[in-house]
Amino acid sequence: MNTKRPVNLDLGKLHFPLPAIISILHRISGIIVFIGMAILLFLLDRSLSGESGFNSVASLLDNPLAKLILWGILAGLAYHLIAGVKHLIADFGIGEELASARLAAKATVVISVIVIVLLGVWIW
Amino acid sequence: MVKSVTNFGRSGVSDWMMQRVSAVILALYTLFLVGYVLAAPEMGYAQWAGLFEQTWMRIFSMLALLALIAHAWIGVWTVITDYFHGTAIRFLAQTLSVLILFVYLIWGIQIFWGL
Numbered sequence: 364m365n366t367k368r369p370v371n372l373d374l375g376k377l378h379f380p381l382p383a384i385i386s387i388l389h390r391i392s393g394i395i396v397f398i399g400m401a402i403l404l405f406l407l408d409r410s411l412s413g414e415s416g417f418n419s420v421a422s423l424l425d426n427p428l429a430k431l432i433l434w435g436i437l438a439g440l441a442y443h444l445i446a447g448v449k450h451l452i453a454d455f456g457i458g459e460e461l462a463s464a465r466l467a468a469k470a471t472v473v474i475s476v477i478v479i480v481l482l483g484v485w486i487w
Numbered sequence: 488m489v490k491s492v493t494n495f496g497r498s499g500v501s502d503w504m505m506q507r508v509s510a511v512i513l514a515l516y517t518l519f520l521v522g523y524v525l526a527a528p529e530m531g532y533a534q535w536a537g538l539f540e541q542t543w544m545r546i547f548s549m550l551a552l553l554a555l556i557a558h559a560w561i562g563v564w565t566v567i568t569d570y571f572h573g574t575a576i577r578f579l580a581q582t583l584s585v586l587i588l589f590v591y592l593i594w595g596i597q598i599f600w601g602l
Contacts, residue, residue, distance in 0.1 A: 390562075404591060411536055411539055414532045
């Protein structure tokens with residue numbers, strides 16, 4: 364074995380390509396939605412329990428911490444949906460080559476950031 | 488030739504298909520709800536409850552709930568089997584996630600049909 368071969372273990376230089384980051388975020392956002400679903404079901408249950416339940420959800424969501432948590436769950440959901448659409452498009456063979464996959468990954472980031480910011484504006 | 492006993496459809500191809508079908512259902516349900524809420528900024532209880540009382544909405548909600556169970560089962564199974572190695576920890580994580588999904592299922596049925 365050639366012992367003079369270059370070794371690069373500088374973690375500052377090694378990094379995931381963007382499509383890999385998109386993929387791992389898809390998994391993380393999926394777990395966030397899986398756990399956050401308990402909160403969404405709780406809010407839905409209460410909002411449908413009656414007039415007072417509906418109003419209690421509305422006043423609960425006036426709380427800045429509650430807004431932040433809801434934004435986090437909806438951001439996870441939005442990202443998971445957008446990255447999922449990219450996945451479905453890739454199933455049809457679009458965006459699977461190196462260049463197009465990078466472009467699709469960039470588009471996923473841009474669209475997700477816009478939607479998540481808009482969600483934040485909507486919640487606040 | 489039984490190799491997969493904890494995944495959703497007992498076959499990778501079945502899981503692959505189910506994941507995509509359920510994804511489309513969940514996307515449509517999510518976009519519908521977001522669109523509905525955005526279209527009525529001053530929504531009160533009567534309109535909100537009125538929507539979920541419709542038979543077609545109960546059916547749509549149940550469809551989304553069942554799609555969620557399948558989608559999350561397959562997704563969480565994929566993540567667990569990728570990162571957790573060892574039968575005991577996998578079994579524990581898988582059991583816990585399925586238990587949570589069972590709670591979501593029964594809770595959801597109660598919400599959508601208990602009105």
